[in-house]
Amino acid sequence: xxxxxxxxxxxxxxxxxxxxxxxxxxxxxxxxxxxxxxxxxxxxxxxxxxxxxxxxxxxxxxxxxxxxxxxxxxxxxxxxxxxxxxxxxxxxxxxxxxxxxxxxxxxxxxxxxxxxxxxxxxxxxxxxxxxxxxxxxxxxxxxxxxxxxxxxxxxxxxxxxxxxxxxxxxxxxxxxxxxxxxxxxxxxxxxxxxxxxxxxxxxxxxxxxxxxxxxxxxxxxxxxxxxxxxxxxxxxxxxxxxxxxxxxxxxxxxxxxxxxxxxxxxxxxxxxxxxxxxxxxxxxxxxxxxxxxxxxxxxxxxxxxxxxxxxxxxxxxxxxxxxxxxxxxxxxxxxxxxxxxxxxxxxxxxxxxxxxxxxxxxxxxxxxxxxxxxxxxxxxxxxxxxxxxxxxxxxxxxxxxxxxxxxxxxxxxxx
Amino acid sequence: xxxxxxxxxxxxxxxxxxxxxxxxxxxxxxxxxxxxxxxxxxxxxxxxxxxxxxxxxxxxxxxxxxxxxxxxxxx
Numbered sequence: 001x002x003x004x005x006x007x008x009x010x011x012x013x014x015x016x017x018x019x020x021x022x023x024x025x026x027x028x029x030x031x032x033x034x035x036x037x038x039x040x041x042x043x044x045x046x047x048x049x050x051x052x053x054x055x056x057x058x059x060x061x062x063x064x065x066x067x068x069x070x071x072x073x074x075x076x077x078x079x080x081x082x083x084x085x086x087x088x089x090x091x092x093x094x095x096x097x098x099x100x101x102x103x104x105x106x107x108x109x110x111x112x113x114x115x116x117x118x119x120x121x122x123x124x125x126x127x128x129x130x131x132x133x134x135x136x137x138x139x140x141x142x143x144x145x146x147x148x149x150x151x152x153x154x155x156x157x158x159x160x161x162x163x164x165x166x167x168x169x170x171x172x173x174x175x176x177x178x179x180x181x182x183x184x185x186x187x188x189x190x191x192x193x194x195x196x197x198x199x200x201x202x203x204x205x206x207x208x209x210x211x212x213x214x215x216x217x218x219x220x221x222x223x224x225x226x227x228x229x230x231x232x233x234x235x236x237x238x239x240x241x242x243x244x245x246x247x248x249x250x251x252x253x254x255x256x257x258x259x260x261x262x263x264x265x266x267x268x269x270x271x272x273x274x275x276x277x278x279x280x281x282x283x284x285x286x287x288x289x290x291x292x293x294x295x296x297x298x299x300x301x302x303x304x305x306x307x308x309x310x311x312x313x314x315x316x317x318x319x320x321x322x323x324x325x326x327x328x329x330x331x332x333x334x335x336x337x338x339x340x341x342x343x344x345x346x347x348x349x350x351x352x353x354x355x356x357x358x359x360x361x362x363x364x365x366x367x368x369x370x371x372x373x374x375x376x377x378x379x380x381x382x383x384x385x386x387x388x389x390x391x392x393x394x395x396x397x398x399x400x401x402x403x404x405x406x407x408x409x410x411x412x413x414x415x
Numbered sequence: 416x417x418x419x420x421x422x423x424x425x426x427x428x429x430x431x432x433x434x435x436x437x438x439x440x441x442x443x444x445x446x447x448x449x450x451x452x453x454x455x456x457x458x459x460x461x462x463x464x465x466x467x468x469x470x471x472x473x474x475x476x477x478x479x480x481x482x483x484x485x486x487x488x489x490x
């Protein structure tokens with residue numbers, strides 16, 4: 001039944017309807033028209049305003065008309081992209097009436113920029129601007145050798161978070177994952193991601209930060225092309241690894257990050273040492289240890305053998321034997337020297353004897369000389385003055401003596 | 416470093432120490448006693464590292480999301 005027939009007033013001349021009755025009637029008409037429910041409309045956005053409540057108000061217009069539009073917060077936060085002044089958009093939604101204002105409005109449930117290139121162009125512009133600022137050319141910081149606390153900025157319900165936990169559990173379960181949950185899609189996501197990065201930066205002992213999201217279209221990944229997110233990542237005190245999306249597409253977040261992984265799992269692997277490799281290293285280390293220890297022992301053993309040999313070489317018995325040999329050698333030398341001198345002496349003696357023999361009286365006597373002595377005294381005469389006439393003399397010749405008597409003495413002058 | 420000291424080490428410290436022990440043992444210039452002590456320490460460290468890896472359980476800490484109602488549309 002039509003609502004106003006029941007509740008109208010009569011002022012004495014005609015039926016009078018209330019404002020709200022009229023408005024409700026129009027609303028009912030519009031709401032009941034399938035042509036005005038669930039359709040696409042294209043228009044240029046103007047007066048786009050986002051209220052503190054999160055609801056968005058704007059006007060869609062073309063060259064001839066304007067259509068006031070609303071997008072509720074619950075819808076707006078699902079949007080990957082929100083328009084600004086002058087954007088040409090395709091909006092999906094329905095027309096209804098705002099009763100308090102008595103205005104019909106378009107209630108947008110989805111908004112998309114007209115023309116595929118628009119998001120891409122916006123991305124390119126931001127990318128060029130941040131590149132010119134040097135945000136992408138900072139030297140990449142090294143990953144921690146032993147990550148203790150790994151900060152993760154992602155959705156708590158997404159596959160990305162699940163993958164990261166699985167990979168870290170498998171590779172390096174000694175680490176701790178610190179999740180800062182956030183939306184990763186929709187117009188609300190950039191602001192939340194920035195807050196999540198800031199919350200992680202307030203945590204103590206975080207060694208590295210992963211920002212991650214499962215793959216998606218360029219629109220799905222839009223939150224990671226946000227300038228605020230880029231700046232928050234660039235300001236991170238710890239190295240950042242991005243694991244956003246896609247094998248091929250680079251988001252702005254990828255470009256700012258110290259390392260870029262193609263997937264969330266890849267990011268988790270980049271920040272953790274591989275437990276299997278570590279186990280192998282430990283096994284090899286143990287082997288090196290055995291070998292080094294054996295080598296050291298062998299060295300000591302060889303050293304010992306060498307020392308023993310040296311000891312044998314320097315045994316006292318051996319020294320005595322050596323001394324003995326030296327003594328023998330010296331004896332030899334002494335003997336030789338002695339023999340030499342003996343021969344010399346012998347020659348000297350022979351020589352002396354020869355000279356002596358030359359002086360021997362018997363030899364002189366043999367040559368016809370005689371020795372004359374006083375018979376009484378035995379005094380040998382070498383001068384006539386030693387004899388007087390009638391002295392008895394004894395004359396020695398080679399083969400006997402002659403007794404004689406001095407009969408005359410004549411002296412001659414000796415020259 | 417004795418067995419008790421080693422048991423109190425973290426995996427990372429234990430692993431780094433193991434590398435150092437191997438390096439020192441390979442460098443030589445040690446007394447026989449020091450060599451033997453280092454070797455025994457190294458064996459303990461390797462065992463400790465393995466135990467740590469085997470026993471580790473991934474810890475997960477969740478920071479609070481700033482506004483709970485926003486989780487409705489989380490991926």
